[in-house]
Structures are given as C-alpha cells and as structure tokens.
Amino acid sequence: MSEHILETQNLTKEFKGFVAVSNVNLSVKTGHIHALIGPNGAGKSTVFNLVTRFLTATTGKILFEGRDITTTKPADIARLGMVRSFQISAVFPHMSVRENVRVALQRATGSAYHFWKSATSLNELNARADDLLEQVGLLSHADALTVELPYGRKRALELATTLALDPRLMLLDEPTQGMGHEDVGRITDLIRKVSANRTILMVEHNLSVVSRLCDRITVLQRGAVLTEGNYEQVSADPQVRAAYLGGSHAA
Amino acid sequence: MTKIQARNRLYLLLVAIVIGLLAPLVVYPVFLMKILCFALFACAFNLLLGFTGLLSFGHAAFFGGAAYVTGHALSVWGLPFELGILAGTLAATVMGAIVGKLAIRRQGIYFAMVTLALAQLIYFLCLQAPFTGGENGQQGIPRGFALGILDLSNNTTLYYVVLVIFSLGFGLVYRVINSPFGQVLKAVRENEPRAISLGYDTDRVKLTAFIVSSALAGLAGATKAVVFQLASLTDVHWHMSGEVVLMTLLGGVGTLIGPVVGAGVVVTLQNTLSSGPLNAYVPVVLGGIFVVCVLAFRRGIVGEIKALIKQSF
Numbered sequence: 072m073s074e075h076i077l078e079t080q081n082l083t084k085e086f087k088g089f090v091a092v093s094n095v096n097l098s099v100k101t102g103h104i105h106a107l108i109g110p111n112g113a114g115k116s117t118v119f120n121l122v123t124r125f126l127t128a129t130t131g132k133i134l135f136e137g138r139d140i141t142t143t144k145p146a147d148i149a150r151l152g153m154v155r156s157f158q159i160s161a162v163f164p165h166m167s168v169r170e171n172v173r174v175a176l177q178r179a180t181g182s183a184y185h186f187w188k189s190a191t192s193l194n195e196l197n198a199r200a201d202d203l204l205e206q207v208g209l210l211s212h213a214d215a216l217t218v219e220l221p222y223g224r225k226r227a228l229e230l231a232t233t234l235a236l237d238p239r240l241m242l243l244d245e246p247t248q249g250m251g252h253e254d255v256g257r258i259t260d261l262i263r264k265v266s267a268n269r270t271i272l273m274v275e276h277n278l279s280v281v282s283r284l285c286d287r288i289t290v291l292q293r294g295a296v297l298t299e300g301n302y303e304q305v306s307a308d309p310q311v312r313a314a315y316l317g318g319s320h321a322a
Numbered sequence: 323m324t325k326i327q328a329r330n331r332l333y334l335l336l337v338a339i340v341i342g343l344l345a346p347l348v349v350y351p352v353f354l355m356k357i358l359c360f361a362l363f364a365c366a367f368n369l370l371l372g373f374t375g376l377l378s379f380g381h382a383a384f385f386g387g388a389a390y391v392t393g394h395a396l397s398v399w400g401l402p403f404e405l406g407i408l409a410g411t412l413a414a415t416v417m418g419a420i421v422g423k424l425a426i427r428r429q430g431i432y433f434a435m436v437t438l439a440l441a442q443l444i445y446f447l448c449l450q451a452p453f454t455g456g457e458n459g460q461q462g463i464p465r466g467f468a469l470g471i472l473d474l475s476n477n478t479t480l481y482y483v484v485l486v487i488f489s490l491g492f493g494l495v496y497r498v499i500n501s502p503f504g505q506v507l508k509a510v511r512e513n514e515p516r517a518i519s520l521g522y523d524t525d526r527v528k529l530t531a532f533i534v535s536s537a538l539a540g541l542a543g544a545t546k547a548v549v550f551q552l553a554s555l556t557d558v559h560w561h562m563s564g565e566v567v568l569m570t571l572l573g574g575v576g577t578l579i580g581p582v583v584g585a586g587v588v589v590t591l592q593n594t595l596s597s598g599p600l601n602a603y604v605p606v607v608l609g610g611i612f613v614v615c616v617l618a619f620r621r622g623i624v625g626e627i628k629a630l631i632k633q634s635f
C-alpha cells in the first residue's frame with residue numbers, strides 16, 4: 072500500500088486563459104481525513120473535477136495509489152476505488168430512495184447490461200441498501216420518491232450512495248452544506264465512522280466540522296496552495312486568517 | 323408497483339389481447355397490420371426518447387433499411403419468411419451499432435443532428451444502390467409461408483403472425499425498461515454525471531439502448547415490407563423519422579402504450595384523410611396536430627389521461 076493514496080503533481084487548469092487551479096501539489100495520506108478549504112472560487116471543486124477526471128487538466132499529473140490516472144476515463148476512476156460526491160446534491164430524483172442506493176450497489180454485481188432479466192432480481196440488494204440508509208438516518212424514507220426529500224436529506228442520500236461503492240478514497244464536496252444542525256452532527260459522526268477503513272478528501276466550509284474530523288488541511292486561494300498542516304497550524308497562520316477575512320466568505 | 327397497479331395492468335393486458343384477437347373480424351386486416359408495424363416502430367423509438375433521453379432523428383434508416391434487406395432476402399435470395407425478417411432486423415442492428423457509435427458522444431441537439439446526417443447518408447446509399455430498385459423500390463415481395471405451413475397470402479393469417487411479432491417486440495421493450503439494465507438506463511437519464519461517478523460507462527449504456535432500439539425499428543420495417551410487399555424510399559426518407567417522433571409525442575413519450583396509441587391515431591388519420599377531399603392536406607393536418615400537441619398536451623394522449631386519473635384519486 073502506498074503511503075499516499077492520492078498525489079497531484081503541478082496540477083493546473085486554465086479556463087480560456089483564467090487559471091482556476093495553479094500548480095497544485097496535493098498529497099493525501101492513506102487513512103487520513105484530509106480537508107480542502109478556501110474562500111469561494113478558490114478552485115476546490117475544480118480540483119475534485121480534475122482528480123476524478125470530470126475535467127482534463129491543462130498540465131500536471133495525477134497518481135492514485137501510485138498509478139498514473141492522468142488520462143483515465145471518469146467511470147474507470149470509480150472502479151479503481153475513488154468515488155466522489157457533488158457540491159450540488161446529485162441524486163436520481165425520480166427513483167425511490169432505496170433505488171438510488173441500489174443502483175450503486177448494482178454496479179459490482181455486473182448486471183448493468185442485463186436487459187433480458189426482470190428488475191425484481193435486484194431485490195436481493197435491498198437488505199444492503201436498507202442497511203446503508205439506516206446509517207444515514209433515511210430508512211424510514213426508503214420507499215419515498217427522492218425528488219420529494221428536503222435538500223439536507225438528499226445530501227445524506229448521496230452519501231449513502233457513495234458509501235455503497237465502498238470506495239478506498241471518498242471525495243466529499245461540502246457534505247454538510249444545506250443541512251440542519253442535527254443532521255450536520257449525524258453526518259459528521261457518520262463520516263468519522265466510515266473513515267475507519269478508508270481515506271477521505273473533503274471540501275468543507277464549516278470549520279467546526281473540519282476541526283473535529285480532519286487530520287490534515289490544505290488551504291487553497293485563487294487556485295494555488297496557500298498553506299498546509301493540521302488544524303492548529305492552519306488556523307494560526309496569519310495568511311489564512313487574512314485570506315478568509317479578505318475573501319468574500321467568512322467560514 | 324403496488325398490487326392494485328399490477329392488477330389493473332393485468333386487466334389492461336387481457337383487454338388488449340381480446341381486442342387484438344377479435345379486431346380483424348371488424349376492421350380490414352391490412353389496416354390493422356399497418357398500425358401494428360408503426361406502433362412497434364414508435365415503441366422502439368420511445369425506448370430511446372422516453373426511456374434513455376436521446377432524440378434520434380434518423381430512425382427511418384433502420385426502419386427502411388431493414389425493409390430493403392428483408393425484401394431482397396425474400397425476393398432474390400428466396401429465404402423463408404422468418405429468415406427474411408431476421409435478415410432485415412440484423413441489418414438494422416448493425417446499422418444501429420455503427421450510427422450509435424458515431425452519434426453517442428454528442429449531446430442534445432448535436433446527437434439528433436448526427437443521427438439525421440447519417441440517416442441521410444443511408445438514404446442516398448439506398449437511392450443509388452441497385453438492389454433497392456431506386457425510385458421504384460422493391461415491388462411484389464413474396465410473403466411466403468410462416469413456419470413453412472401458414473399461407474401468408476391470406477391477410478387474416480398474416481395479421482395474426484404480425485400480432486405475434488408486435489407482441490414479442492412490445493414485450494421486449496417492457497422487459498428492457500423493467501430490467502436491471504432499465505434501472506441503470508433510468509439513472510443515466512436522470513443524472514448522467516452521477517451515474518459516471520458511480521462507475522457506469524454511460525456512453526456504453528446509451529449505445530446498448532440505441533442498438534436495441536434500432537433492432538426493434540428494423541423488425542418493424544421488415545414486417546412492414548412483408549405486409550405491403552413493398553420496400554421503397556418513403557421508408558428511409560427523413561419524413562418517416564419525423565412521423566415516428568410525432569406518433570410518440572402524440573401518444574405520450576415515456577409511457578409504455580403511448581406510442582401504440584399515437585401510431586393508431588396517426589395511421590387512422592392518414593388513411594381517412596387521404597381517401598377524402600383533404601388528401602393533399604395530410605401533412606398540414608398532421609403538422610397542426612403536432613403543434614397543438616407540443617403546445618397544449620405535452621404529455622401526449624396517454625400521459626394526459628394518466629395525469630387525470632392521478633388527480634381524481
């Protein structure tokens with residue numbers, strides 16, 4: 072097992088001349104909960120899009136478990152064991168809550184192209200789906216149509232769906248955003264619990280969540296790494312204070 | 323699906339079977355067969371537009387292409403009925419694989435444009451190729467015998483064979499939608515980036531749906547060639563691609579029986595109008611219906627009825 076599950080080397084992304092991510096060297100240690108923080112527009116989501124290959128880097132290299140994935144297809148990234156969530160909650164709105172999780176579980180069964188079988192063959196996945204729903208507190212909503220859930224619940228569902236793939240590296244883009252106070256606590260506990268046998272890289276604006284969960288923090292500003300360290304080091308850094316106070320977003 | 327829904331569906335199916343079996347006693351069988359062929363064509367198209375979220379504007383190529391191949395196989399190669407139909411369907415499947423492969427990477431309107439462009443290419447190939455009979459088309463395609471014994475020159479006999487073909491095709495669409503693949507298809511339609519992030523190769527999923535759809539469109543075209551003993555440029559023309567869009571939208575896109583209803587309405591209108599004084603205005607009337615449907619009844623006939631039933635309970 073490599074010491075660093077994810078590494079980027081001089082990762083850069085330009086949008087029509089605008090540099091959104093600039094020479095980022097990120098190393099995520101295996102087993103860590105690693106936070107990526109920074110003001111709005113710092114390039115955090117773009118880094119997620121780059122390492123999961125939803126966007127192609129202008130220059131730079133990406134390594135996952137020592138393997139060069141700079142040109143791998145995004146669907147294959149997930150199969151390798153790196154699964155992301157999205158900043159804007161990404162669910163399948165007109166499927167039931169249970170079906171959302173089940174379609175994630177289904178991939179590993181290899182039945183994706185079985186168009187001649189009855190969908191009832193998927194019912195064998197229900198128990199595992201319900202188990203995941205219980206973990207995020209959604210079991211009582213299992214049969215509801217997803218579109219009818221409030222936003223915070225959709226985020227919880229997205230987390231359950233991501234967990235269904237049992238990824239070795241999980242990328243969470245603001246997992247507690249839009250959640251009520253109670254749900255934030257629940258999700259924070261859950262993230263800690265599921266981090267036991269995996270690595271997590273997360274974008275999080277809520278600094279109390281960051282301080283409670285994260286082993287290491289990278290601060291981005293205008294696309295570049297400002298500083299890196301544990302919570303005490305980072306929060307004491309005058310540059311970080313300035314960036315947050317000077318930026319539009321006081322987290 | 324709840325128990326009541328399942329029971330209602332069963333009743334609906336039984337009623338449909340009875341109607342299907344008794345219909346030729348009251349209605350001219352050739353007219354019924356025309357409806358069934360177009361209904362199957364529209365169901366195939368709806369699998370893409372309604373259940374995959376892809377607008378193909380080139381489905382006539384599979385419908386008409388299969389008609390030519392089946393016509394050639396029956397007239398020139400002298401194949402039996404079943405193999406003739408199979409040949410046309412296979413040809414459409416191969417065409418679907420090629421067209422799909424080239425188009426699937428494009429999104430939205432660009433996808434529709436690529437399918438249209440490739441279908442036009444196939445149209446011109448059909449216009450030039452000697453085996454299609456050019457402007458005259460292939461005429462007098464022999465119907466032959468089903469299973470070697472059923473004389474298909476009898477319209478009523480042929481009707482029941484066509485009814486079986488339609489039922490198999492319709493059953494396949496139903497199965498695809500309600501299969502493990504159907505779940506993935508739904509996920510891709512609802513949120514493609516999320517499906518990718520879960521590890522699904524969404525291009526391949528869409529391509530699979532495209533190929534199944536073009537195979538079924540081919541089956542419809544092949545059957546039509548036998549019924550009318552004719553394969554012609556009309557079947558591959560882009561008008562035909564437009565007609566199947568109209569049938570599907572009119573009946574109700576994304577519903578299972580919408581395309582069947584839509585095909586029934588359009589074929590009936592065409593037949594009634596073309597034998598009366600409005601003959602020259604068929605396209606105008608159909609165009610008018612299309613506009614009204616898009617503006618006022620976006621869910622189509624079946625979609626609107628479903629919504630009404632939902633409201634009143």
Ligand SMILES: Nc1ncnc2c1ncn2[C@@H]1O[C@H](COP(=O)(O)OP(=O)(O)OP(=O)(O)O)[C@@H](O)[C@H]1O
Nearest residue numbers: 086089091109110111112113114115116117118158
């Ligand atoms: N596809 C794109 N085309 C052009 N510019 C983009 C694109 N995606 C992001 N950007 C720009 O890149 C910069 C970084 O955006 P990004 O979404 O990565 O920020 P972020 O750190 O996630 O911000 P937030 O905290 O608001 O989510 C922004 O200025 C944004 O406008």
Ligand SMILES: [Mg+2]
Nearest residue numbers: 115116117158
């Ligand atoms: Mg962001």
